[in-house]
Amino acid sequence: MxxxxxxxxxxxxxxxxxxxxxxxxxxxxxxxxxxxxxxxxxxSFTNWDGIANGAGFIGLKNYIKLFTNDERFWTSLIFTFKNTFVVVIASNLIGFTLAYGLSKKIPFRNFIRAAFYLPRLIGGVILGFVWQFIFLNIFPFLGDKLGWSVFQLAWLGTPGTAFWALAIVQAWGLAGYMMIIYVAGLTAISNDYLEAAIIDGATARQQLCHIILPLMMPSITECLFLSILNTLKVYDVNLALTGGGPYRSSEAVTMNVYTTAFAENQLGYGSAKAIIMAIIIIGVTLIQVAITSKKEVQV
Incomplete structure (x- = not known):
C-alpha cells in the first residue's frame, strides 16, 4: 500500500x-x-462591419466573393509570393555567407556578428521609416555627388523600384537573424569531419558542398521556415516604408486584409481573407519543412 x-x-x-x-x-x-x-x-461567415452590435449570417458568400470578385486581393497575394521568393533567397544566402565567413577566427568576430544582427532588434515600423529616409534623402544626395544612376532612381515612386526597395529592407533585416542560426549550425559540426576531408585531399569547395551543407540541413530547414513565415506575414515594414504604394502596387496581403477589415469596415469579409491566408501560410510552410527535412542526414 x-x-x-x-x-x-x-x-x-x-x-x-x-x-x-x-x-x-x-x-x-x-x-x-x-x-x-x-x-x-x-x-468570416457573417456580414459584420466591426461596428454594429449584430452580425448577419451569410454562409459562404464572403468566400465566394473572394474567389470570384476580388482582383485586388489576388494581386496583393501574387506580390506577397514574389516578395517572399526574393527575400527568402537573399536573406538566407547573405545570412549563410556571413555565418560561414564569421565562423573563422578573425579579429572583432563577435562585434561584427552583433552589428549584422542589430537590424533584427529594431522594430519593423522604425526599420521602415529609417529606410524611407535613406531612399528619399540619402540616396538622392549620393546620386548628385557620385553620379551613379542606382542612387538616382525613384525607389519608392514606381511599382518596380518599390518592390525591390521593400525586398532590400526585409532581406537586410532578416539576414542577421539567419546568420545567428547558421552560426549555431556551423559550430555544431565536428572538426573531425573536416579534418578527415582535408587529409583525403578535399578542396574548400568540396568540403562546403559535400560535408558542411548536408550537415547544416537542420539549420537550413529552420531558417527557411522562419524566413518564409516572417515574409508572408510582413505588415509593419510594408506599412512604414511604402504604405502599399504607389497605387497599391506594393500592398502585401496582410495590409489588404487589414484595410478590408478595419479601414473599409468589412470585418466579416476581412476575416474570410485572413482565414484563406492562414491556410496558405500553413500549407506553404508544411511543404517546405517536409521537403527540406528529407534532405537532413543522420550522424
Missing part, C-alpha cells in the same frame, strides 16, 4: 507541476491565439 500511495502522490505532484508551469502558457496561448482564431472563423 505504501508503494502505491507513493506512486499516487508522485503522479499528483507531477500533475501540479505541469499545471503550475504550463498552465499560464496554455491560458495565454488560448486567449491570444485559439480564441481569436475561432472568432475569426465565425466572423
Amino acid at each position: 505504501g508503494s502505491a500511495d507513493a506512486k499516487t502522490r508522485k503522479k499528483r505532484s507531477l500533475i501540479w507541476n505541469y499545471i503550475l508551469f504550463l498552465g499560464p502558457t496554455i491560458l495565454l496561448f488560448t486567449a491570444i491565439e485559439i480564441i481569436p482564431l475561432l472568432m475569426g472563423i465565425g466572423y
